[in-house]
Amino acid sequence: MNRSPHITNAPSVSSIMLKVLLALLPGIFVYAWLYGGGILITLVLATATALGTEALMLKLRRRPVQPFLSDYSAVITAWLLALAIPPLAPWWLIVVGVAFAIIVAKQLYGGLGYNPFNPAMVGYAVLLISFPVIMTKWPAALSFAETKLSFMDQFHYIFSHALPANISMDAVTSATPLDYLKTQLKLNQSMDAIQVAPIFGVFGAKGSEFVALAYLAGGAFLWQQRIITWHLPTAFLGAIAAMAGLFWMIDPSQFANPVFHLFSGASIFAAFFILTDPISGPTTPKGKLYFAAGAGVITYLVRVYGGYPDGVAFAVIFMNICVPLIDMYTQPRVFGHKK
């Protein structure tokens, strides 16, 4: 066979995906430390579901199972979704979400490389729409909570929905700051008054702001490893900051400051791990800027005006639809063509 080039030097798909998983570890570590080991149970459940459904679908589609299971792309979807849902959600929630993500959002579209939407975000959106109450109930970070749940308590709660006798669910969970902010603002509370609530941290949500910092570190690793480029995170966070800054400058009593928006919700996590999914994202440098900026603007608008506390999933899915168009109109100038 005459195949040139005769040499290659590229990381394999598996090694790229493994590095993404590696980059998630600092965030997971901080997450588990702040919120308890329950997240690890969810991660295991998610991973098992992803591999199981992926193998099943590959079998049904008569595709080789082993090479596609060992590309780790299903595991990434599983982890991203597990980290996106509340840590004490019942076991079936993550199973349903991951199964939907893998079966419908990924395999039914043709598997790796062919899914037009970010599978984890499709799974998230389905769960959010189907089970809004569970999906918006976040436990307070353990380290700051008055009532603490042990790992075994969390384990029991995830599988049997039962808490120790002396603890009520309300004592453990609360609204997220983004959610709280929205409802309080509707009650005509002033921003200053709202932000003294214990769920607010130094610059974001109490506890989760540190998880966000850990994700930032993981993102920096991905950038350093040349797995992601600067375009997507910068444009996404830039757009959120710009939107938040603009509104905040107009009326600081009604709108939270940009730093709060950057470190609340899924901003950092999405900037480095969700938007950077290459398959469902644009490929041109300019396209990446448009895509991420668009996602940032929509995220902010959903946060402030929409019916859901955070808007990353909807923003990403909407921008996924635009990818072919973005790619088409952001073709770089070809060498020797007119400027």
Place this chain on the structure above:
Amino acid sequence: MNAPINIAGLLKKTKDVFNFHGGVRLPEHKAQSNQLPIGQLPLPDQLVLPLRQHIGIMPKVRVAVGDHVLKGQLIAEAEGSVSAAIHAPTSGTIAAIADAVLPHPSGLPDRCITITPDGNDTWIERHPQDWRKGDVNTLVNSLRLSGIVGLGGAAFPTQIKLRSTRSPIHTLVINAAECEPYITCDDMLMRERYDQVVHGIEVAQRLLAAKNIMIGIEDNKPEAIKAMQAAVENTGIQVKVVPTVYPSGDARRLVYLVLGKEVPQNKRSTEFGVQVFNVATVLALYRYFEFGEPAISRIVSMTGNVNQAQNFEVLFGTPLRHLVKAAGGAKADTSHYIMGGPMMGFNLPSEDVPITKSANCIIAASSTLFEPPPPSMPCIRCSRCADACPVSLQPQELYWFAKSDNFEKAQDYNLFDCIECGACSYVCPSDIPLVQYYRYAKSEVIALDKAQEAADLARERNEFRLARIEREKQERTAKHAARAQGAKVAKAAGNSGSKPAATDKQAAIAAAIARAKVQKETDSAAPKNTTEMSAATKAEIAETDSRRVAAGLTEEKSPAADGDKQAKIVAAIARAKAQKADVSKMSVSGDDKTTKPVVDADKQAKIDAAIKQAKVAKAEAGKEKTSGNNDGQLMVDAEKQAKIDAAIKRAKAAKFAALTAKNKEDN
């Protein structure tokens, strides 16, 4: 004042090289073959010179088998504008002019001249030319006899690149980038023969009347850079050190690197006054003019999985086997040989192929040296290929379109700007053979274009034909009209004159005779016996005919039980029918006496027909004996049709016979 603009302008001016988008850094493997000086090969036993070693038309063979040739003797002459001559690389005898396997990706054999060296290596008389003072046109034209082609690998006849162009050449870029791994032939050439290289550049400079000259060398060749820098001192030639980024040796990339100018799409650099030559090519020019030596050898890197990698001065036509032996032989696990570099080279079909003008490097390959690629994964749109593409294409989109045979879209995404450098494949995490997809798409587009062209041509020709027919028709009509007009005029003239009146009269008589004859014929052709018949009789005939046919059909409708039996029945029926027909005919004709001979003839015809029919039926029955009811039905249908046809024929025959008989009688 405009300080920032000036600063920007200054920055641009002082910039030494201009980096192009993309490109890849490759492991070089150059140290393997550039440790030893350029070696000389002993004369091989045989030299096989393919006629097609260059881009363009095959040269015309000027020798015959058995001829003795001298070193440097022209053995094939350039033919047409884009062609290159071939010379005997040593003295010897023409052993064969036949097809042999070529070092070509196709692996297909092509015409070659085989020379058996006599071992004397005797030069033909050489004619050096004064390239410093001689007439430029004469010098350039004489290159047609030099056989020199671009030695960088493209093998384009050099003479054409030196002919004066519409836009004068002001800048000459010497390509010494040698960006592919493993290859060191230009590196060694510059290290050892820098003075000849400079002279060669001067030759090209003189012929092109170029003012600026730049040599582009990648920064991974410090010895060559040093040697060239020393050699060009006081000549005005600039040595441009370009970064080691593949594919800096691509002519368009190199022009951009040293000049910051992009050669526009579908244009040549000569259109804005820049010409590019490979460093070895200019040296060949120098040797041709200075010593009268045509192109008979080149420097080849023999590297990779051999025991002693080295560059050799190799006579064209030397079998690869001979070269491998000189490099200490190939290691045991050598699986095949690659001609060119590992990025754009191709696998050679065997060790027997000859070294040609475009062979800059031969790499002995093994599975450890070049790991077979793992199976391809789906594209994950990581766009590493787009980052690596030196042309700023979108390889992932081109791949998608090529894979789905969407060639139109592939062309929209500038498929034909792809230089097939392989940088995209090199960085692909999914190990997709992207270049192969692009080649496939390109070849399909070219094939489709050709088919379209052929179809267009056919359509044009058809349209032309139709137009011609129409034209001829009109011309005929016009001619007829003119003739009729002429006749009228003549008639008018005849009426007025007396002389043509006689001929006119004669013509009228002839016409009358002809008319009479025709009348007679038509009269006799018309069935006389029927013209006299009443309407009632006619109806009776029709009725009888229809009844007869109906009877035949009803009898034959019963499906065949046995083929033979069926055939017999058919024959019997036919006979009966023939008789019946005779009877009816007789009754129709009414007059027994006159119809008697007719009846006999008729009868005979009918019997013949019936026998024939029976035979056919028998054959068909035999064929379809085994088939079931449906087939039987079909057979019956077929028979039915045959019978109807036969009946009609018979009736016609009878009628005709009757008529002939009657005519005879009449006469």
